[in-house]
Amino acid sequence: MIDPVIIRPEIALDDFLPIFVSSAFVLIFGGFYVGIYTAVKVNLLKKWTMPIGYFFWVLTAYCLYIMGNLMHVGEFTAKALVVAAFGLLLLPHAVYYMQDNVHEENEH
Amino acid sequence: MAKKSVWSDNRFWQRSAAWITGFASVLLIWLTFDSMGQISMGTDADLQSGVTKRVPAPTVINYKITYEMDTKRGHEVPVIGEKEKFFGRDDWSEEEAASLLHLGKLGSQAKNCMNCHTLLGNGAYYAPDLTKAWLDPAWGPTGSMQAMTGKNTKEEAMAEFLQHPSTYPTHARMMPNLGITAEEAKGLVAFLKHMSSIDTNGFPRNFGRMQGAVNGK
Amino acid sequence: MANNITSESKQLATWYFTFAAIIFGAQLLFGLVAAIQYVMPGFLFEIIDFSVARMIHINALVVWMVFAMFGSVYWLLPDETGIETVGIKLGKLLFWIFAAAIVVVVLVYLLVQVGPADETTIWFINEGREYIEAPRWADFGIVVVALGFVANLFLTGMKGQRSGIVTVLMADMIAFSGLYLCGMFFTDNISMDQYWWWWVIHLWVEATWEVFVGALAAYGLITIIGAHRKVVEMWLWIEVAMLFGSGILGLGHHYFWIGTPEYWWEIGALFSALEPLPLVAMFIHVLYDWGKTQGQEMGEGHIDEDHVKSVVTNKPAFTWFVLNAFGNFLGAGIWGFFHTLPQVNLYTHGTQFTSAHGHLAFFGAYATILLGMMYLAIQGSNGIKVLKHTKASIWAVSLITSGVVGMTVALTIAGYVQVLVSRAQMGATWAAYFDGQSGMWFAQAMDWRLVMGAVTFLGFLFLIKDFLSTGKNPVHER
Numbered sequence: 183m184i185d186p187v188i189i190r191p192e193i194a195l196d197d198f199l200p201i202f203v204s205s206a207f208v209l210i211f212g213g214f215y216v217g218i219y220t221a222v223k224v225n226l227l228k229k230w231t232m233p234i235g236y237f238f239w240v241l242t243a244y245c246l247y248i249m250g251n252l253m254h255v256g257e258f259t260a261k262a263l264v265v266a267a268f269g270l271l272l273l274p275h276a277v278y279y280m281q282d283n284v285h286e287e288n289e290h
Numbered sequence: 291m292a293k294k295s296v297w298s299d300n301r302f303w304q305r306s307a308a309w310i311t312g313f314a315s316v317l318l319i320w321l322t323f324d325s326m327g328q329i330s331m332g333t334d335a336d337l338q339s340g341v342t343k344r345v346p347a348p349t350v351i352n353y354k355i356t357y358e359m360d361t362k363r364g365h366e367v368p369v370i371g372e373k374e375k376f377f378g379r380d381d382w383s384e385e386e387a388a389s390l391l392h393l394g395k396l397g398s399q400a401k402n403c404m405n406c407h408t409l410l411g412n413g414a415y416y417a418p419d420l421t422k423a424w425l426d427p428a429w430g431p432t433g434s435m436q437a438m439t440g441k442n443t444k445e446e447a448m449a450e451f452l453q454h455p456s457t458y459p460t461h462a463r464m465m466p467n468l469g470i471t472a473e474e475a476k477g478l479v480a481f482l483k484h485m486s487s488i489d490t491n492g493f494p495r496n497f498g499r500m501q502g503a504v505n506g507k
Numbered sequence: 508m509a510n511n512i513t514s515e516s517k518q519l520a521t522w523y524f525t526f527a528a529i530i531f532g533a534q535l536l537f538g539l540v541a542a543i544q545y546v547m548p549g550f551l552f553e554i555i556d557f558s559v560a561r562m563i564h565i566n567a568l569v570v571w572m573v574f575a576m577f578g579s580v581y582w583l584l585p586d587e588t589g590i591e592t593v594g595i596k597l598g599k600l601l602f603w604i605f606a607a608a609i610v611v612v613v614l615v616y617l618l619v620q621v622g623p624a625d626e627t628t629i630w631f632i633n634e635g636r637e638y639i640e641a642p643r644w645a646d647f648g649i650v651v652v653a654l655g656f657v658a659n660l661f662l663t664g665m666k667g668q669r670s671g672i673v674t675v676l677m678a679d680m681i682a683f684s685g686l687y688l689c690g691m692f693f694t695d696n697i698s699m700d701q702y703w704w705w706w707v708i709h710l711w712v713e714a715t716w717e718v719f720v721g722a723l724a725a726y727g728l729i730t731i732i733g734a735h736r737k738v739v740e741m742w743l744w745i746e747v748a749m750l751f752g753s754g755i756l757g758l759g760h761h762y763f764w765i766g767t768p769e770y771w772w773e774i775g776a777l778f779s780a781l782e783p784l785p786l787v788a789m790f791i792h793v794l795y796d797w798g799k800t801q802g803q804e805m806g807e808g809h810i811d812e813d814h815v816k817s818v819v820t821n822k823p824a825f826t827w828f829v830l831n832a833f834g835n836f837l838g839a840g841i842w843g844f845f846h847t848l849p850q851v852n853l854y855t856h857g858t859q860f861t862s863a864h865g866h867l868a869f870f871g872a873y874a875t876i877l878l879g880m881m882y883l884a885i886q887g888s889n890g891i892k893v894l895k896h897t898k899a900s901i902w903a904v905s906l907i908t909s910g911v912v913g914m915t916v917a918l919t920i921a922g923y924v925q926v927l928v929s930r931a932q933m934g935a936t937w938a939a940y941f942d943g944q945s946g947m948w949f950a951q952a953m954d955w956r957l958v959m960g961a962v963t964f965l966g967f968l969f970l971i972k973d974f975l976s977t978g979k980n981p982v983h984e985r
Contacts, residue, residue, distance in 0.1 A: 195927060202845050206841055206845050213787065213790070220795050221794065253848060258776070278795075304744050307751070325767050344698070344768070400625070401621050406561070411764050412761075415862055428936060428938055435937070488697070493764035493856060495934070
């Protein structure tokens with residue numbers, strides 16, 4: 183096997199705090215997105231709040247970008263992060279779709 | 291009754307769960323076979339012919355170990371250099387070195403090192419990481435720890451400290467006396483020296499960079 | 508206490524829960540000892556050293572959770588299979604063997620502490636491997652007990668009407684017990700040692716235990732708020748797929764620095780990035796089912812004049828279950844995610860960050876739901892229709908939760924100091940380590956950790972008071 187050339191730049195000392203904060207916000211915003219989406223779907227929140235939910239997803243993706251950038255993640259990890267971001271976008275839709283299907287089948 | 295959708299079919303999800311779990315497990319087992327090959331201990335012959343193993347043979351205690359930047363890999367790696375005396379000898383045979391390491395590894399568990407220190411970064415966080423302890427400049431010829439114990443070599447200084455830790459406090463937080471005998475201390479030092487020669491993919495980063503760092507840049 | 512229980516399985520469950528609650532107390536006490544030692548290093552020096560206190564702290568954690576998990580299974584089996592648990596006599600015998608073995612192990616930890624560097628120590632005193640320190644003789648005991656437990660579960664599951672929840676539990680518990688075997692050997696090769704050690708630790712807490720929690724949450728949603736079984740069980744299968752799909756190979760994030768090859772960076776990074784997704788999903792699920800059942804209740808007109816009738820039949824249990832969904836996401840998700848990628852883990856690995864994550868994740872993901880199960884048992888034992896909050900239960904929830912969150916925040920700050928000073932700046936030597944530990948921010952963080960630990964313990968006292976008294980309280984609907 184050929185050893186791939188891996189260049190790992192150092193993380194600057196001042197970058198640690200932004201990294202931790204942005205990665206925490208990834209999930210906090212992600213949680214808000216998912217929470218708002220679900221709450222709207224089960225009628226705990228008004229319909230017009232939905233765009234706010236999507237806005238939180240955009241913030242999530244942005245934080246993920248900041249974090250990846252500051253950490254100098256490699257190409258592969260960057261791809262993995264993009265997959266995770268889109269996974270998060272789709273997740274509540276998929277869950278809601280399936281749950282609703284089951285409810286339809288069982289309650290009517 | 292609405293049309294049955296596959297997405298709301300329990301059997302479908304049950305099978306998916308089984309397949310995904312099975313697939314992940316098989317992949318893990320396959321990777322484990324590969325990793326086992328790569329982290330099994332090398333032999334004395336490897337050391338003599340300069341073959342690099344991620345975990346070298348116990349006889350690595352006969353050699354000088356340094357931690358140097360590998361530009362290709364982008365981080366430090368342990369480098370095994372010329373012969374170096376360990377407790378006055380550089381001709382520890384394979385059996386002797388193996389039994390010394392065995393004693394040391396047993397000692398590290400019997401004395402519960404891991405519930406204060408970290409080994410390879412795992413354990414408790416009450417005391418310093420021991421992954422590269424052997425390479426710590428403090429134990430070197432000009433280091434404070436060697437001077438404190440009044441010994442002339444790294445290994446003797448470490449062994450002395452291990453036997454009478456609370457005699458040599460380095461901080462208000464002291465290491466307790468664990469009843470480590472002279473022989474056990476020797477084994478433990480061999481264990482530490484061996485551990486420092488393990489290729490840990492550059493962990494810890496910048497080991498020993500005490501001075502010269504200007505805000506990490 | 509247990510007058511209203513007709514099922515012997517549920518009877519046995521209450522034994523398990525009682526013992527678990529006692530060990531939970533021991534965990535907190537020894538945690539306090541260790542926390543005091545960070546602040547006053549001379550405290551109990553060479554009497555109960557940090558290593559001993561910390562060993563009992565984390566072992567008690569594992570043991571009380573395993574006891575509560577066994578208890579939970581014995582509690583839900585009769586409901587989920589429709590029959591009395593098979594081999595209950597054996598179950599009771601094993602309980603006493605298990606409890607007695609634990610007491611002996613802890614006494615040896617406390618009184619003997621360390622032994623000479625030979626096999627006798629490994630066999631009779633401790634194995635010195637974090638979390639699974641129990642000496643080898645006890646390992647075999649644990650295997651026997653676990654086999655007996657799994658046998659009971661399987662025989663009952665096969666004889667009765669096996670529900671989806673029981674099927675998941677059967678598969679999960681066999682993996683859970685089997686994995687323990689990976690931690691039962693000795694090797695001179697520390698990399699090999701830690702490779703297999705992580706099979707036990709990671710595949711327990713980030714795979715099999717999480718699935719176990721998924722099954723308990725499913726059972727809880729059905730019993731507490733009357734969620735639809737088919738929906739819940741389908742959801743459980745999806746969770747199993749997601750948890751095992753990300754969790755099994757998520758093992759890679761422990762293989763960055765222990766001597767294992769570099770490809771684990773990529774595998775670890777990829778699956779770690781996916782690991783929060785099932786936790787988010789579990790969170791949605793609880794919210795979804797609650798909203799749905801509550802919505803139905805409202806739609807069907809079960810409304811009295813002043814307020815909508817709640818569908819929750821056990822308030823304290825439901826509070827803990829919701830905290831579980833939230834805590835799992837926060838502790839395992841957020842606190843796990845922000846130090847899991849190799850680029851940053853290089854600096855955070857082996858610092859108080861791990862400790863912060865450990866505290867919040869074990870509490871959020873496991874302690875909460877198991878305490879919720881204990882409340883279900885209290886409700887069942889006392890024949891209560893709707894169990895409500897009491898003053899003590901509210902104090903318990905608030906104090907324990909804020910205590911643990913406080914400890915986590917304090918440890919995170921301490922970890923941050925450690926990363927900057929000891930790791931990034933000075934390079935992880937002995938001197939670098941103590942430079943970090945002596946920093947003002949670090950020292951103050953440790954003071955706050957101790958204060959928050961004491962708050963948690965106070966909350967525990969309220970919890971015990973509530974456990975002992977709430978059954979007789981007249982506020983509940985019977």
